[in-house]
Amino acid sequence: MAADASILQMLAWGDQGWSRPLLFGLGVTIACASLGYVLGVALGFAIALAKLGNNRWIASAANLYTTVVRGVPPLLVIFLLFFGTNGALMWVARGFGYTGYIEIDAFTVGVMAVTLVSASYSSEVFRGAHGTIPAGQFEAFAALGLRPFLGLCLVIMPQMFRQALPGLGNVWIMAIKETTLLSVISVAELMRVVGLAGRTTGQPFVFYGAAAVIYFVLVAVSSRVFIAVENRMRWG
Amino acid sequence: MDFETTLHVASELAGAIWVTLALAAATLPLGFVLAGIATWARASRHGFLRAIASAYVLAFRSTPLLVQIFVLYYGLSQFTWLRQSPAWILLREPFACAVIAMSLCSGAYTAEVMRGGLAAVPKGAIEAARALGLSPLKVFLLVTAPIAVRRALPAYSNEIVVTLKATSLASTITVMELTGVAKDLMSETFAVIQVFCMVAAIYLIINSALIFGLRLLEIYLAPPHERPLRRQRGRNRKAEARPADA
Numbered sequence: 001m002a003a004d005a006s007i008l009q010m011l012a013w014g015d016q017g018w019s020r021p022l023l024f025g026l027g028v029t030i031a032c033a034s035l036g037y038v039l040g041v042a043l044g045f046a047i048a049l050a051k052l053g054n055n056r057w058i059a060s061a062a063n064l065y066t067t068v069v070r071g072v073p074p075l076l077v078i079f080l081l082f083f084g085t086n087g088a089l090m091w092v093a094r095g096f097g098y099t100g101y102i103e104i105d106a107f108t109v110g111v112m113a114v115t116l117v118s119a120s121y122s123s124e125v126f127r128g129a130h131g132t133i134p135a136g137q138f139e140a141f142a143a144l145g146l147r148p149f150l151g152l153c154l155v156i157m158p159q160m161f162r163q164a165l166p167g168l169g170n171v172w173i174m175a176i177k178e179t180t181l182l183s184v185i186s187v188a189e190l191m192r193v194v195g196l197a198g199r200t201t202g203q204p205f206v207f208y209g210a211a212a213v214i215y216f217v218l219v220a221v222s223s224r225v226f227i228a229v230e231n232r233m234r235w236g
Numbered sequence: 237m238d239f240e241t242t243l244h245v246a247s248e249l250a251g252a253i254w255v256t257l258a259l260a261a262a263t264l265p266l267g268f269v270l271a272g273i274a275t276w277a278r279a280s281r282h283g284f285l286r287a288i289a290s291a292y293v294l295a296f297r298s299t300p301l302l303v304q305i306f307v308l309y310y311g312l313s314q315f316t317w318l319r320q321s322p323a324w325i326l327l328r329e330p331f332a333c334a335v336i337a338m339s340l341c342s343g344a345y346t347a348e349v350m351r352g353g354l355a356a357v358p359k360g361a362i363e364a365a366r367a368l369g370l371s372p373l374k375v376f377l378l379v380t381a382p383i384a385v386r387r388a389l390p391a392y393s394n395e396i397v398v399t400l401k402a403t404s405l406a407s408t409i410t411v412m413e414l415t416g417v418a419k420d421l422m423s424e425t426f427a428v429i430q431v432f433c434m435v436a437a438i439y440l441i442i443n444s445a446l447i448f449g450l451r452l453l454e455i456y457l458a459p460p461h462e463r464p465l466r467r468q469r470g471r472n473r474k475a476e477a478r479p480a481d482a
Contacts, residue, residue, distance in 0.1 A: 067440070068436055068440065071397075071401075071436070071439055071440045071443045072401070072435075072436045072439050072440070073401040073403075073404030073405075073415050073439070074401070074404075075405065075407070075408075076404060076415050076418060076432065076435060076436065076439070079415070079418060079419045079422055079432075080422075080429075080432045083419075083422040083423060083426075083428045084422075084428040084429060084432070087426070087428065176300070177300040177301070177302075180300040180303060181302060181405075183302075184408055191303070191306070195306070198310060198311070198314075202314070203314055204306075204310045204311045204314050205311035205312060205314040205315065206314075208303060208306050208310065209307060209311065211306075212299045212303045212304070212307060215298070215299045215300055215303055216295065216298045216299050219298040220298060
C-alpha cells in the first residue's frame with residue numbers, strides 16, 4: 001500500500017484496508033485479557049482464602065507470592081514465563097520419562113502472565129473485602145448452626161463480592177492494559193498488529209493513535225459496565 | 237549457574253539499576269509538576285482550563301502506558317516537519333521519550349491523588365483560616381496544603397511504586413534498564429529463574445526502601461496525637477521510667 005494513502009483508505013474494510021487485522025488483534029486482546037482475568041480472579045480467590053486460613057505456612061507462601069508479583073514489573077513476569085515455561089515443563093516431563101521437546105505458544109504464555117498478575121491483585125481485593133464484613137455476620141451464621149464452609153458460601157461470599165466489585169473492576173482494566181505488553185513476546189494482539197500496520201504504511205502515528213482510541217473506548221465501556229453492575233447489586 | 241555467570245549477571249544488573257533509578261528520578265518530579273498544574277487547572281474558574289485538565293487526566297489514565305510511549309517514540313517520527321524541528325533533538329532520544337511519556341502518565345495519576353488529598357481537607361479548617369483573616373495564599377500554604385499532603389502521602393507512595401515498575405516499559409524502546417537487561421540475560425544464560433529472582437529482589441529492595449522512607453516522612457509530618465502507637469508507647473515507657481530514676 002502506498003505511504004500517501006488517506007486515513008480512510010488505510011482503515012477501510014477489505015484487502016486494502018487494515019480494519020480486519022485490527023479487529024482480529026482486538027479479538028486476541030479481549031480473549032487474552034478475559035481468559036487471564038477469569039482464571040486470575042479464581043486463583044486470586046483461592047490465594048485470598050489461603051491468606052485468611054489457619055495454616056501459617058500456606059498463608060505466608062500466599063503473602064510472599066502477592067508481595068513478589070505486585071512488587072515486580074508485569075513485563076518481568078512475562079519474560080520469566082516466556083523464557084522459563086518451556087524449560088520448566090520439559091523438566092517436569094523428564095520426571096515422567098518424556099524426553100521430547102515441548103513448546104508453549106506465546107498466547108498461552110500471555111494468558112498465564114495476565115492470570116498470575118490478576119491473581120495477586122485480586123487476592124488483595126478479596127482479602128480487603130473479607131475484612132470489611134462485620135464479625136457479627138460470622139457469629140450469626142455460627143449461631144444458626146452453619147458449618148464454616150457453608151457459612152462462607154451462603155453468608156460471607158455474597159457480601160464479599162459486593163464489596164470487592166470496584167476493586168475487581170480495577171483489576172480488569174489492569175488486565176486490558178497488561179495485554180499490550182504481550183506484543184513484546186510476539187502475541188498477535190492489538191499493539192502488535194498496530195505496530196505492523198504502522199511500519200507497513202509508514203504512518204505509525206495514525207495507527208498507534210487508533211490503538212489509543214480503541215483502548216480508551218474499551219476501558220470506558222468496561223468501567224461503565226462495572227458501575228452498572230455495582231449499582232444493581234447494591235441493597236434496596 | 238556457575239560463579240563466572242553469576243558475576244557476569246550481577247555486574248550487568250548493577251549497571252542497569254542506575255538506569256532504572258534515573259528513569260524514576262526524572263519521571264517523578266516532572267509528573268508531580270504536571271499533576272500540580274492539572275490540579276490547579278481543574279480547580280480553576282475558567283471552564284475551558286477545567287475541561288482541558290480533566291480531558292488530560294481521563295485520557296492518560298484510560299490508555300495503556302505502552303501505547304503512550306509508542307505514540308511518542310514511533311508515532312511522532314512519521315511527521316517530517318517535526319523531524320526537522322529542534323524538538324527532534326529531544327524526541328529522537330529513547331530515554332527522553334520514555335521520561336516524557338511516563339511523566340505525562342504519572343502526572344495524570346498523581347493529579348487524582350492530589351484531588352483526593354485536597355478533598356480530604358475539612359471545610360471547617362479552611363473557613364476558620366479565612367475567618368482569621370489569612371490571605372488565600374496563606375490559607376493554602378498554612379492550612380490546606382499541610383493537611384492535604386498528609387492525607388495524600390499513602391496514595392502518593394503507591395504511585396511512586398507504580399512509576400518505578402512502569403520504568404520497565406522503557407526497555408521496549410531500547411532503553412536498557414533492569415527489565416530489559418534481565419530479558420537479555422535470560423535468553424543469553426538460560427538461568428531464567430536465577431535472573432528473575434535477582435531482579436525481583438532488586439525491585440523489592442528499592443520498593444521497600446521507598447515505602448519505608450515515605451512511611452517515616454508520614455510519621456514525621458503527622459501531628460503528635462496522630463502518630464502511630466509504637467511511638468507513644470515508647471514515650472509512655474520513658475514517662476514511667478522517670479519517677480524510678482528520680
